[in-house]
Amino acid sequence: MIKIKFSYSYFEDLGESVRLVWRNTLYADFEKKLLARVIKKKYRVKPEITAQDGYLLINVDNPDVEKFITFFIQNNLGEFLRNRYTRRKVIYIHEGMSVPLLGYNAFGLIDRGTNLIQVRGSSGCNLSCVFCSVDEGPYSRTRKLDYVVDIDYLMKWFDEVARFKGKGLEAHLDGQGEPLLYPFIVELVQALKEHPNVDVVSMQSNGMLLNDKLIEELAEAGLDRVNLSVHSLDPEKAKMLMGMKDYDLNHVLEMAEALVNAGIDVLLAPVIIFGVNDNEAEAFIEFARRIGAGKRWPALGFQNYMPYKFGRNPAIAKLVPFKRFYEWLRELEKKTGMKPLVLRPEHFGMHKRKFIPLAFKTGEIVKAEIVLPGRIEGEMLGVARNRLIEIINTNAKVGDKVKVKIVRTRHGIYVATPV
Incomplete structure (x- = not known):
């Protein structure tokens, strides 16, 4: 009997097929008939294939079969790779593909003319928020595939950008979705934190995929801040806004406190939809104070809901002009004493830096x-x-x-x- 297991992976038996789950966020399904057929063609044996306790089991004794099927699975992984949360096909981008990592929104690097560089290692989300600006998540009607960028290739491009931008950078992990779906998230945080031009590593997250072990690993890797997307402190309203019946608000709030206790600063970032959750603003402020959020940066970053062409724009949303939104924030500052709520770049140490030169002109x-x-x-x-x-x-x-x-x-x- 041959037992096969890969690093950071495990196998599941699905009956007609076996599933390889890789780094908890990606998977690939291989039909048992396919694996048996390629083994039979090569070695003239008819194997039985199962998966148990995380191992792929093949009832043959020839050690060459193990090497052969290991190579076969690894060589064909790209064809079958999918996002575990969106179920969409994944394109794995690596150096051999010669795909630039500047110029596109969904993956790679984005320079907006400051000392903050957006780092996007993957696309896809585990939630389907009703106001999502890019129609992400398991219930997306428009997104048809996802991307994952190899970490070495991502860091190679980051190094080039960082050398151009200079020292004192903030590397901000965000994207069209949830950054914790990136399979190399801890390694990426560590690589960025160790970069000589990076002072701060921050990340967006909805918090659902956090756990105590991961928080400990992220803290040890050097993560400085998490901008946590929490949009209601009422469990049922939170499920509605997050678009998922299994959204666990209590877990996210516990993880927010665990982040602070691990030495990772937290900024609560609710999207405010007036008439829906604006009445929870003071409760958000109280929660932020209770857990000790905002030790080095602001504790709250209230966001005004805005519709987007390719996003979800719920009928419940009431649009409020930004002038009125900022007046609302200033009133909250006076009433609660929580400052700053009207945020400016300098609150995050952001300042203007020279842009990476544009490669094209509009109209060209x-x-x-x-x-x-x-x-x-x-x-x-x-x-x-x-x-x-x-x-x-x-x-x-x-x-x-x-x-x-x-x-x-x-x-x-x-x-x-x-x-």
Whole structure:
């Protein structure tokens, strides 16, 4: 009997297939018939294949079968890889693909002209918030695939960006979804914290995937702050806003306190939908005070709900102009004594830095090679001048070379349409 187990992975038996779960956030299903067929073709034996206690079990005694099937699974992992939470196909981006990590919103690096660099190692989310600006999560109707960037490749690009931007940087882990879905999250925090140009490593999170062990690992790796997305302190209302019946508010609140106790600062970041949760503002402030949030940075970052073209825009949402929103925040500051609630970049040590030079001008016609499918229908990703370009309203396929017109360059995010 051969027993196979990979590092940071385990196998599950699904009856007709076996599932390889990798680093808790990704999985790949292999049909037992497929594995048996390739073994039979190579070794002229008819094996039985099962999974038990995390191991893949094959009832043959030939040690060469173990090496062969291990290689087969690893070599075909990319074809079957999926996000464990969204169930979507995952494209694993590594150095051998020569895909630039500047130019696109869903993964890679984003420079917005400050000393803060956004680091996006993956896409996808475990929740489906009713106001999500990018229609993320298990119930998304528009997102058709996810990405994961190899950590060594991500750090190679980060090093180039950091050398250009200089010292005193904040590396902020965020993305179109939940950063804790990134399978190398602890290693990424440590690599960023050890970078000579980085002073602060921070992260967005909805908190659901946190546990005591992970918090301890993140603290040891050097994570400085978590901007925690908590939108209601009422369990039922929180489930509604987060779009998931199994959302566990009590767990998230316990994890918020555990983060503070581990030495990781917490900023509570509720999205305020007036008429829905604005009446909880003082309760948020009281909770932040009770757990000791905001030791080094502000304790709260209230956000005003805004609709987005490709997001979810619930009927319950009442739009409030930003002028009125900031008046509301100032009234809260006076009433509760909690300051600052009207946040400015200097509260986070943010300041302007030179932009990475733009590779394209708006209106420019360029020739791009299609290298990846995009996340929504009619979207493909092209490469030109060592930058990614999001090409919309296209029927192009991977491998095509197409002329496109650049229609957006803001903050080095390039969007183009076919010519």
